[in-house]
Amino acid sequence: MNSSNNNVKPIGVFDSGLGGLSVLKELAQRFPNENFIYLGDTARLPYGSKSVDTIQKYAEQNIEFLLKKEAKVIVVACNSASSAFLTKNKKDYGLPIINVIEPASQSAINTSQTNNIGVLGTRATIQQKAYNRVIGLLAPQYKIHSVACPLFVPFIEEGLIDDPIMNLIIHRYIYPLLKTNIDTLILGCTHYPLIKDYIQKVAGKYIQLIDSAPAVADILQHKMAVKAVTPNIKNNKQNIELFITDINSRFEEVATRFLKPVTYSNITATQL
Template identity: 40%
Template sequence: MQQPIAILDSGVGGLTVAREVMRQLPREKIIYFGDTERTPYGPRPAEEVVRFTREIVDYLVQFGPKMIVIACNTATAVALEDIRSRLNIPVIGVINPGARAAIGRSTTGQIGVIGTEGTIRSGAYEQALRQLNPHVRVISEACPLFVPLVEQGNFRSNETREAVYQSIGHMRSYSLDTLILGCTHYPFLVDLISEVMGPQVMLISSADETAREISAILHNEGKLSRGDELPVHQFFCSGQPTMFKSIAQQWLGEQIELTPVVWQVPKIG
């Protein structure tokens, strides 16, 4: 039986990673979990995000994955090492791939990072960037309005355009040449973000870079799927399935098999 790649996120954001894996590695089977019942993770305490991530991983291991991908920047920032210590399979996050891409593509060393409150508060991107280049200038901005809009499927409305301008419009004054989309939800808003920042700012999607890292690790470990049959992916979500399924099918461009999962835990608020 084919071992899947398990991908988890606080909601639909990790679908940006899943789509890239499907494009770059079409023979790989994906098991995806979106914790839509408890999104967003950004405002939550770190220990709560760690607990949620453990619960999802514990659920996903029943499928015998060959790799776990924490496709959530907030969870990567606070839970990656904890999950790695609990498993004997590769566990990767989305922060280091995005940082490496930004360092490789920036010509001025003026790099912006936008993300959730939890990701920005952790300083994980600044640390990753400065490990690669101690002289880099990093401007970080939390954008708490973005994830709820994406989870509602609200990608291009006037409300969303206003939220993007309000959240990052001031960043145009920093002479950035590169902006890391430090949340896997943000590629859903890439057109508006690009509109606000202008063509001189290169946008870095951690989703694209993470898919490349997945490919490299599986290749090095001799674990790439080699069968001719195209896999049937499985999707799970913890909240209302209708919106998740609609967004997933729109983003992935195909029908999906979706299974709702009920968590017996309180939501934020």
């Protein structure tokens, strides 16, 4: 069976788990004529606490899977994998691969007036200093203030979002940043947009939050405009297929929460 309708080649998106669905949601809304294949590597999540070599190996297997599904472009919708990719990858897969770190970095540079940018991320993303390296290349005069937030993902996956204990965790991570001169704060993990409002409340209204999803959509739009990615002109029904490497009973609930109001066509369990 062909993985997309109308014989349209899909846009491939992958993440360690479900966080990348926040990017898929943005892309599906921005590009209603496109079909999507999403791979969540739930059997091996999370990536954020693992080593760069292991994350890189998993990312390559995910890309191979999406290539077999005839993706015309691949979005690495996971900061830990993007970070490992920027650190390690030299392979040319013969199609555009878009990571989440470069678009978010550019967006933060465009936003900051104080030249001080904050970054929230997993341990892997923060330790690999991917944002420091990218921003350092694009605009070396900017100062970066990073905080590893390893407990955000477990709380979000538990659905503990509007919760007093989550609020304490947000305070603990954000407070050290408030002593700096940042006016721009990158949500450096695709899970974090789900707690954006609560982070904003603690950070205060003078700090602009940067979500990578719209920035990724901008890059993709640009790639279509310059024909690096062939856009699909017409689509009677947008097809969104989710593949996950481990199905557990809470998957549909969490996927629905991430994607809302976008709905997926079907979910399939797969092995890599």
